[in-house]
Amino acid sequence: MTNKTSTAGKTILCIGAGYVGGPTMAMIAAKCPEHRVIVVDIDEKRIKAWLSDELPIYEPGLLELVRTCRNRNLFFSTDIAAGIRDADIIFVSVNTPTKTFGIGAGRAADLQYWEKTARQILDHAGSDKIVVEKSTLPVRTAEAMERILYSRKGTVRFDVLSNPEFLAEGTAVRDLEKPDRILVGGRETEDGRAAAKTLADIYAHWVPREKILTTNVWSSELSKLAANAFLAQRISSINSLSALCEATEADVSEISRAVGMDSRIGPKFLNASVGFGGSCFKKDILNLVYLCEHYGLKEVAEYWQAVLKINDYQGQRFVTNMVAQLFNTVAGKRIALFGFAFKADTGDTRESPAIHVARKLIAERAEVVISDPKALENAKRDLADLSGQVVFEPDPYAAAAGAHAIAVLTEWPQFRELDYGRIYRGMVQPAFVFDGRNLLDARALHKIGFNVHPIGRTPLSHL
Numbered sequence: 001m002t003n004k005t006s007t008a009g010k011t012i013l014c015i016g017a018g019y020v021g022g023p024t025m026a027m028i029a030a031k032c033p034e035h036r037v038i039v040v041d042i043d044e045k046r047i048k049a050w051l052s053d054e055l056p057i058y059e060p061g062l063l064e065l066v067r068t069c070r071n072r073n074l075f076f077s078t079d080i081a082a083g084i085r086d087a088d089i090i091f092v093s094v095n096t097p098t099k100t101f102g103i104g105a106g107r108a109a110d111l112q113y114w115e116k117t118a119r120q121i122l123d124h125a126g127s128d129k130i131v132v133e134k135s136t137l138p139v140r141t142a143e144a145m146e147r148i149l150y151s152r153k154g155t156v157r158f159d160v161l162s163n164p165e166f167l168a169e170g171t172a173v174r175d176l177e178k179p180d181r182i183l184v185g186g187r188e189t190e191d192g193r194a195a196a197k198t199l200a201d202i203y204a205h206w207v208p209r210e211k212i213l214t215t216n217v218w219s220s221e222l223s224k225l226a227a228n229a230f231l232a233q234r235i236s237s238i239n240s241l242s243a244l245c246e247a248t249e250a251d252v253s254e255i256s257r258a259v260g261m262d263s264r265i266g267p268k269f270l271n272a273s274v275g276f277g278g279s280c281f282k283k284d285i286l287n288l289v290y291l292c293e294h295y296g297l298k299e300v301a302e303y304w305q306a307v308l309k310i311n312d313y314q315g316q317r318f319v320t321n322m323v324a325q326l327f328n329t330v331a332g333k334r335i336a337l338f339g340f341a342f343k344a345d346t347g348d349t350r351e352s353p354a355i356h357v358a359r360k361l362i363a364e365r366a367e368v369v370i371s372d373p374k375a376l377e378n379a380k381r382d383l384a385d386l387s388g389q390v391v392f393e394p395d396p397y398a399a400a401a402g403a404h405a406i407a408v409l410t411e412w413p414q415f416r417e418l419d420y421g422r423i424y425r426g427m428v429q430p431a432f433v434f435d436g437r438n439l440l441d442a443r444a445l446h447k448i449g450f451n452v453h454p455i456g457r458t459p460l461s462h463l
Contacts, residue, residue: 010036010088011038011087011089012035012202014038014090015092016093016134017047017076018095019169021091024091024134024176025039026062027065027176029074032073035073039076042080047078058346062172062173080120080124092118094113095113122152125158127156129159131160134163134164143217160187161217181213183224186216225285225291226288228281228285229288232285232311236306236307236310239273239311239455241255241272245272246459249458250456251456251458253438273411274314274318275311275318278342279350283351285305289301318434318436322335325432325453326404330365330366330404331366334404334428335367335369335405336406336407337406338415339372339437340378341374341378347377349379358370358383359383367391371392373412375410379392380392396423397418405431406432407436409437416439416440424448430462431451432450433452433453
């Protein structure tokens with residue numbers, strides 16, 4: 001049952017056709033047929049992909065969602081200026097990577113694309129606009145957006161809202177359709193409250209009102225950073241214990257289950273692994289660290305920096321163990337990496353632990369072969385500087401043929417269904433499996449003949 005509102009049909013623009021903008025606008029168009037939704041981007045190739053059946057990103061259910069409303073009330077274009085002129089509501093969903101230069105390099109958000117977008121809105125807006133921050137941004141960025149938009153005298157009014165996304169790659173469509181909450185941050189003024197209500201009314205077409213939270217702008221902006229920091233903290237916490245489990249012969253899976261049954265804690269994000277990745281966790285924590293340092297909160301900054309330190313340690317520990325078990329050298333040895341996406345059900349490889357594992361193994365002069373059902377093209381871009389030193393093989397059986405070891409780096413369910421007896425027979429003996437996701441049945445693999453090294457569990461070895 002939908003919760004319809006009296007919101008009149010509006011033109012909604014999203015600047016940025018990436019992982020957030022495209023799926024979010026597709027859901028709004030599907031749920032709000034009276035609104036005209038336009039997604040614009042400077043990347044012509046990306047826009048063409050959105051107009052095809054080979055979308056620029058892979059998400060389960062996304063193609064079917066886009067097809068329901070594409071060219072009906074959902075449109076894709078490179079004409080940003082026209083989109084701005086026609087829009088009533090403008091979502092800003094541009095890239096805000098971590099700075100690689102200047103003040104705050106390695107921690108602060110790089111806002112150059114965000115600022116260019118703000119100035120484009122200023123240049124082409126001829127009527128009042130509601131501007132919605134959808135990119136992950138530092139606290140008090142909305143204030144900077146307002147300063148840019150009001151930097152010229154004129155009659156156009158801009159109401160800036162914060163509406164952070166809480167999507168997870170692999171479940172983005174489900175997250176959009178049944179969100180835990182929708183957060184709308186606005187100015188605590190009459191105009192600000194009216195703008196926030198307009199945006200809330202759009203989401204209320206399919207999201208229950210009690211799940212639509214309105215806050216001040218600053219709380220909304222900080223909530224996004226805080227949520228990702230808390231999730232990453234849980235992963236680093238269980239990963240830190242996985243090292244202790246391996247040293248004491250405890251089982252991290254049993255500990256995760258015991259801890260997760262505590263109603264105060266819960267079971268989510270307590271699976272030990274080779275480490276977390278994705279576009280948000282590291283970037284948002286670095287941003288949080290930078291903000292804390294900016295406000296003189298040294299101890300708080302160090303606390304959150306430690307979450308990243310443990311994540312880096314986990315990946316390094318994984319490779320160090322591989323080298324040690326493979327008789328202290330992987331030089332000239334074929335190592336098959338099963339998975340390169342940072343998680344299953346996505347082709348996204350941003351900050352994937354597999355990138356760092358592959359690079360460390362190549363630095364040890366291993367012959368690395370990568371197999372992934374959705375992420376090979378992104379893997380080729382991530383390792384473009386290592387051309388000729390890496391093999392990209394879609395068939396996991398071919399990838400493992402002649403290998404000394406397999407490293408499972410993404411929890412793709414199809415890896416669980418492989419014929420490991422066949423794989424074992426085609427590998428160099430003794431054959432090893434390093435399960436960085438605790439995905440496989442270690443005892444079954446050991447019975448076949450593998451030496452199995454899971455995360456946070458006692459290894460099963462024939463040596």
